[in-house]
Amino acid sequence: MNISVPDILISEVGPRDGLQSVKATMRTADKCQWIDSLVAAGLREIEVCSFVPAKTLPQMADAVEVVRHALTHRGVTVMALVPNRRGAESALKAGVHKLTIPVSASTAHSLANVRKTPEEMVEEVRAIVALRDAMAPSVKVEAGISTAFGCTLQGVVAEEDVVWLAKKCIMAGADESGLSDTTGMANPAQVRRLFDKVRAAIGDKTGAAHMHNTRGLGLANCLAAYDVGVRTFDSSLAGLGGCPYAPGASGNVVTEDLVFMFESMGLNTGVNIERLIAAREFLRVGLPGEPLYGMVPEAGLPKGWTAPKRQHSVVGSAA
């Protein structure tokens, strides 16, 4: 088969990260249609839900149904966020392909978010990996280091703490460890430096860059991460979402703008930007009144703009 391998993997987090920070609860049927439209746009990895108690996040009460629907799409990696063993067990039973565990580098944020210290979360990662090995060995486990670039509660987060934690998570059995700018405090120089340090510690187990646009540096930070070898980026359609436990933080990187940046540079994301913009309609319908962000959808594509040739890879294999 002669299919092109995209240079960049965009991991869409809107159905999880986005929905858990809006007040309204989206209907299951609307979520499914939204996911269908994301798949139709060419997204191949989607974080579709989190497995948390329904009383904590009523928006995620239909997680099993949403996963079941997402699994009907072949070739799409269906991801779920799990904060603990119980969540992981439910997610594995539901049949997800990949688990992502939020592990905060800031003790204050970790306690607020999951009521555990970072060290205790490493043990949770170990337990989830054991569960994965027993229940579904092919499922990938990612530890996302949150507040990696700063914390609204603690302030500065030491880079050594982040590198230490990423290394501990890999030693505990996680397949990859990425870095999240949960509170939108990162700058490009810091992103380059920290990803370099993490790569020096865990090599090709370095995972995704999850950047926020809280202070307008989301795309600049993604580009900085790209420059030092990151090839997987989390983002959210229309910039929906943020972290409910980080006061003042809002705004994931907008998938539409991120795809536009990379494709304009001649890098293949595998995503069709027109279809991506069309997918916003399902958000408008499913979450009436919710603000939708994005510069490219507002301005439109430039006259004469074309996506890079799908058969031709500009850069080498993904790092």
Ligand code: ZN
């Ligand atoms: Zn986020």
